[in-house]
Amino acid sequence: SQELEQSPQSLIVQEGKNLTINCTSSKTLYGLYWYKQKYGEGLIFLMMLQKGGEEKSHEKITAKLDEKKQQSSLHITASQPSHAGIYLCGADASGNTPLVFGKGTRLSVIA
Amino acid sequence: DAGITQSPRHKVTETGTPVTLRCHQTENHRYMYWYRQDPGHGLRLIHYSYGVKDTDKGEVSDGYSVSRSKTEDFLLTLESATSSQTSVYFCAIKGPTYEQYFGPGTRLTVT
Numbered sequence: 189s190q191e192l193e194q195s196p197q198s199l200i201v202q203e204g205k206n207l208t209i210n211c212t213s214s215k216t217l218y219g220l221y222w223y224k225q226k227y228g229e230g231l232i233f234l235m236m237l238q239k240g241g242e243e244k245s246h247e248k249i250t251a252k253l254d255e256k257k258q259q260s261s262l263h264i265t266a267s268q269p270s271h272a273g274i275y276l277c278g279a280d281a282s283g284n285t286p287l288v289f290g291k292g293t294r295l296s297v298i299a
Numbered sequence: 300d301a302g303i304t305q306s307p308r309h310k311v312t313e314t315g316t317p318v319t320l321r322c323h324q325t326e327n328h329r330y331m332y333w334y335r336q337d338p339g340h341g342l343r344l345i346h347y348s349y350g351v352k353d354t355d356k357g358e359v360s361d362g363y364s365v366s367r368s369k370t371e372d373f374l375l376t377l378e379s380a381t382s383s384q385t386s387v388y389f390c391a392i393k394g395p396t397y398e399q400y401f402g403p404g405t406r407l408t409v410t
Binding site for chain 1: 332334339340341342343344347349357389394396397398399400401402403404
């Protein structure tokens with residue numbers, strides 16, 4: 189079965205600093221999905237990557253998928269308190285299979 | 300907003316009692332999922348459905364059953380709740396480009 193490893197498990201950054209979260213798969217991915225979860229709330233879909241080498245951006249968040257489609261990174265530029273939360277990566281082996289998730293990265297942004 | 304609601308949002312029940320959680324969607328999506336989220340384990344798939352009366356087991360299905368008699372409703376039943384089933388339960392649907400959208404979650408405590 190597919191497993192996703194996220195690193196780091198937790199991260200504390202000063203407001204305005206950049207940061208990167210990584211997600212590594214044990215197998216080649218069909219799709220890689222990034223979500224954000226605020227404490228005690230549901231998951232919010234951020235971005236989906238499907239092609240090797242693909243890169244997508246939304247506001248100050250950029251996600252990349254490597255050429256081999258086994259590793260993805262999420263980069264936040266000039267972090268703000270609103271970026272705080274838990275970031276999860278999910279992946280599927282094909283478009284018809286349920287997503288498997290990493291255990292998440294807990295991000296805190298301090299002033 | 301993918302039009303997903305979950306009920307109840309919070310529930311406290313005693314060991315050995317049956318519990319049913321409801322997931323309701325308004326957009327006629329074919330695929331629906333039940334996950335549980337626990338510290339240290341992340342999100343794990345319990346059961347999923349790929350159509351009315353079509354369901355399949357996930358990674359942690361023991362002690363749970365599901366039913367889907369209408370496209371819009373996906374029910375998760377704990378036949379005899381145990382303390383190990385204390386968790387936050389999330390329902391999700393699959394969107395048009397394979398991403399999953401999540402409901403707000405149900406916090407279940409089994410005493």
